[in-house]
Amino acid sequence: MMTEPEHSDLALPPEITRMRRLAIMPAYNEEGSIGAVIDEIRAFDPNIEIVVVDDGSADRTSKIARSRGVHVVTLPFNLGIGAAMQTGFRFARANDFDLAVQIDADGQHDPSELPAVLAPLLAGEADFVVGSRFTGDPAFRSSFTRRLGIHLFAVVVSAIAHQRLTDTTSGFRAVNRRGIALFAADYPHDYPEVETTVMVIKHRLRVKEVPVRMRERAAGRSSITALRSVYYIFKVLLALFVDLFRPSDAPAEDA
Amino acid sequence: MTPFKVTIIASFVAAVILGIVFELIRRRRLRERYALIWVVTGVVLLVLALWRRGLNTVAGWMGVKTYPPSVFFAAILLFVLVLLLHFSIVLSRLSDQNTTLAQRLALFETDVLEREQKKDADEEPG
Structure with missing residues (x-):
């Protein structure tokens, strides 16, 4: 069913092309951007497989993706x-992928950053890589509440991780098999980014941040408003606090 | 002494609650564990309605002398709070299970669809 255009993996190191890699694209009413984002990923890496998870969209998201x-x-x-x-992640585990990378359907994540995000996984330096907007991207702009929240989480999570992390809310992230197995088995509900980072640390998976540039959304609107930001901050802090009192989890089994 | 009329009304209300609970159980609209909670609640209400001095007696045991009904209100409040907490727990579990079901269904659907497409593609070469 895959019709891949003739294309060389120019910017991808050869180790990547040997891995079975999956781009997970969660999409909720993203008909305006999803087609272009898929095309762009394909143009950059024709052999990456893409799974669009249509989260109950009312529009033509699924149709366009299909x-x-x-x-x-x-x-x-x-x-x-x-x-x-x-x-x-359950799809990735069931279909035996080596790598999974989350790419938002709204066009914020630039596929040309893929090699940067995947490199630490291939080098065996990390099991979980986050594309950070704060390590070396002064152009990143966001509202005051969001920046406050993001930095607050960064401080708290860095303390838990004993490792300096700058952007725990970034949705541009990649995992290897260990990460896929962990996330397929257990994943937090809403606003999962910060909690997953802590989860990964607790399961003794190695975390690494790489600097990435993010773009403006191509279409649609961010689901994060000022009021939700406040809820977000408290919800995540509560989750992190409760997590401290949970028994230390065993490392995830290799699937 | 409270008027006799109140006893009749209170007993009637308690009896109606018990009747509704019984009917719900009969139609299998209530699971046994909830049925038990509500039957006990109904019986307690009925006992308190019929036994007029009961509330004062119970309040006396607990050392409440000024306003015996406060014991009743406190008990009801606690009961409702515990019940609400229980429902939150049940609701959380149900929505987790619902999520898992939806995920499995969707993955299964994708799998079936892709197998069919692959079969179609294999059957029509070129």
């Missing part, structure tokens, strides 16, 4: 980003 010949998992109703991402 017409591009990618894997499409259509959830029967909206489950939220956490459950949608977990669906993607």
Whole structure:
């Protein structure tokens, strides 16, 4: 079903092309951007497989994605980003992928940053890589509340991790098999980014941040408003606090 | 002494609650564990309605002398709070299970669809 254009993996190191790699794209009403984002990823890396997890969209998201010949998992109703991402990781585990990278369907994540995000996994330096907007990208702009929240989480999570992390809310992230197995088994519900970072640390997976540039959304609107930012901050802090009192989890089994 | 009329009304209300609970159980609209909670609640209400001095007696045991009904209100409040907490737990579990079901269904659907497409592609070469 995959119709791949003739294209050389120019910017990708050869180690990457030997890995079975999956781009997980959670999408909720993203008909305006999803086609272009898929095309762009394909143009950059024709052999990456893409799974679009349509989280109960009311628009033509699934239809457009399917017409591009990618894997499409259509959830029967909206489950939220956490459950949608977990669906993607379950797909990755069931289909035996080596690497999985989360790419947002709104066009924020630049596929040309893929090698940077995947490199630490290939080098065996990390099991979980986050594309950070703060290590070396002064152009990144966001609202005051969001920046406050992001920095607050960075401080808290860095303390838990005993490692300096600058951007725990970034959605541009990649995992190897260990990460896929962990996330397929367990994934937080809403606003999962910070919690997954802590989860990964608790399971003694290695975390690494790489600097990436992010773009403006191609279409649609961010789901994060000022009021939700406040809820986000408290919800995540509560989750992190409760997590401290949980028994230390065993390392994830290799699937 | 409270008027006799109140006893009749209170007993009637308690009896109606018990009747509704019984009917719900009969139609299998209530799971056994909830049925038990509500039957006990109904019986307690009925006992308190019929046994007029009961509330004062119970309040006396607990050392409440000024306003015996406060014991009743406190008990009801606690009961409702515990019940609500229980429902939150049940609701959380149900929504987790619902999520898992939705995920599995969607993945299964994708798998079936892709197998069919692959079969179609294999059957029509070129």
